[in-house]
Amino acid sequence: MTLGLRRRLLVMLIVPLLLLAVINAWYDYRSADNVALRQDQGLLALVPLLADSIVGEGRTVGEPSVLLLAPPVQDFLKSGPRHAAYAISDADGKVLHGDQWLAGLPPTSREPEFHTEEYGGVAWRIVRQRQQTVLGEVVVALADGSDPRQQWARSILFRVLLPNLVLVVAAAFAVRWAVERALRPLLELRDALERRSPRDLSSIDEAGSPDEVRPLVRSLNRLFGLVDAQAESQRRFIADASHQLRTPLAGLQTQVEAWAQAAGAPAAGRGTVQLTAEEVRKLRGAARRTSQLANQLLALSRADARAMLAQPMQPVELKALCGAMLETHLDAATAKRIDLGLDAQAVQLPGHEWLLRELLGNLVDNAVKYTPEGGSVTIRCGRRAGAAFLEVEDDGPGIAPGERQRVLERFYRVQGTQGEGNGLGLAIADEIARAHHAHLALQPGAGGRGLRVGLVFPGSGPEKP
Template sequence: MLYFVPRTGRRLRASAVLGVTRGLQRRLLVMLIVPLVLLAAINAWFEYRSAGNVALQQDQRLQALVPLVADSIVGDAGGRPLLMLAPPVQEFLKDDPSAAAYAIIDVDGQVLQGEEWLADELPPADAEPQFHSEEHGGVTWRIVRQRQQTIFGEVVVAVGDGTDARQQWARSILLRVLLPNLVLIGAAAFAVGWAVERALRPLRALKEAVERRSPRDLSAIDEAASPEEVRPLVDSLNRLFGLVNAQAESQRRFVADAAHQLRTPLAGLQAQVEAWAQAAAATPQDGTLALPTEQVYKLRSATRRTSQLANQLLALSRADARGMHSQPQQRVQLKSLCEDTLEAHLDAATARGIDLGLDAEPVRVMGHEWLLRELMSNLVDNAVKYSHDGGSVTIRCGRRGSEAFLEVEDDGPGVSAADCSRILERFYRVPGTQAEGNGLGLAIAEEIARVHHSHLQLGAGAEGRGLKVTLPLPG
């Protein structure tokens, strides 16, 4: 079969699926985390508004206490005001003595009654209340100062509250908003990442299934194993696989039919040319002109190559990996198979003085016997064809560890490292090769190896000479 899906295309598809998966995961994380951040910001804004309302209420409360403190002055006690605190002022001072303070200050800034530190600021220049925050004793105080007319005369009344709502708001933002929200966002990011990872696991499984596929595996993907949201994509991929598979199958049938149709006329032509070659080689007895020997031999060689090409094309189409998956395997005795292969190629090896040997141990494997026979025939034919006259070729089979193997080794010219990666390609021949061939023998063997879920292993022969081709097989 000549149709071929390149491996790079498969890797690109897998990388694309992986990129889509990671892109979806990032987008889902952003789409879920950003709203949480926005909600945290809105919560902080509401806390700020709430703190502002509390601060305004505190200022109003302090301002309401100022005239009450002024009204508490009931007389003059030797140059100092005589006080009888109003109940609201008493309640304010008793609720939290460490966070409540007042002072009565004359217009010159001297404290007449109350806390001395409340006179640190200059008295107000007019009757409007003045609010400000001040640090004292490690506490932020909210203080209001205002001029008041009393029976003692004009004084400045200062009232301070150590429970500053603005300071409480800063602590609230840190402890009740920012830290919990940061912890919540971190936990949400972890939970969302975990959930998204699990939710996208079927997509990753689909990616891995596509990545593990052989370039020649065009079978449909199981839609039932895919998430419902991905099934349209899987359905489209299956339709594409079906179209490509149909095209490949059509091409495979064409090659098989063409090769099959060529076999009969080529066989007849080869028989006729062989007869001409024998006649050309015979010495004429009656003085007639002999057939042109050189031209007949060239024609015979071309006919043999063409006939071999038709047979190899037919074998290649029959050995197509996709076409063999549906055919049942059977137990194959590798030793008998190697013995038959040696017998089939013994005459060709003897004609060139090649020592064709067998080193076989009894071992059975599951496989397609006629395909393994075709594989060994191609490997031995190549070894005999490319070895030098008087060389040696060894056929082996047996078991190494848990695996069985088939192996053909020769002491011929071998293959360079640069050509090792290409000699399994169809129609590729090592430059400078003199022996006849079409470059299909090893390609057919590799296709048969794929059918048996394996690959040909190429290496140097004994003492670094020649070529050794090994096929590992599940035991």
């Protein structure tokens, strides 16, 4: 895996060619071996014919016997005079007819014996066998210098190895050229990415890439989209935070400086000016609003739907989450004599628990804050038509139909709204809903009074038994 892609492709393509060359050489040798086997059989068939070629003894002592070669033996000797030889020896090894160099130890049995000998720079295939003739028992030897196995061994360099080596070298150059051409889109993609600015997170054109590279380009585009979404979320958070925190911090600083100056100035008839309870209350309210705004801005940044697409989801139990929110806001509801109720069924869905906790907390906080004293707020969760749902309903002033879409915008507040707020609660809830592929719906409550804010989680799976 440490080799480059080019080297790996070259190795993967050239090695099979080398294996094919070796297999070709092996098959060539096997073919030569089969031919040599048939040649041995042909030599063995000529042995009795050569023995029968002795037709009589010499007329006088010392005169060689009469030899009349059979036509097949003559054809064998004439077809390759430089690569064909014979010898007929008596039981003592004396050559009666033929080539002297073929004299040797006679076979120990009447079975033919085959072996290969070197003579005169030629590898001879020799067969020897005892035969009964008119002279008695003789040893007949036939030699063939055109053994295909030996011919193959001598010509293997020029007939097999050299052509295959030339083929492999030519194939290596051809494959290298083809690999360079095939990898050019990857090299162009690399160059394009290296030339990019760190701020350029635009998508790469998939249509201009080969089919094999498109999954990589698609993954890169998805990564660019996630990084761009995260960067855009950070830019929006910085812009929103710098814009929205400037006013409350400036007001808080102005009040503190004014009170500091007043505290140091003498008052008529008494000592230095003392802070009144109303002024302390205003100071506490300003600090609380600033803290709430900072926390909501942080939650809005973390809840950005596009930035959450890469985060894995975990099973979340909505009933337990609703119960926890009831306990958290029970004191605030009791202080306003609001009936805070819970209508929850056990339901589980995949999601981000801390985000759903933030969503439900914002909805319940808004409902308790804007519902008048003596009102009621109900937290619900369960299943409808096979899908999980979560909603908060109150009997407060509600929101006019024309304002329901605008209240989901950041920092938007309905004109004439009483109480403290930054216009971020429903915007945060909408971001969290989109992060869970759900839609935040704002509808009137029971009997057309108040407001019911809920969301349905599509694809949340069947109800647990």
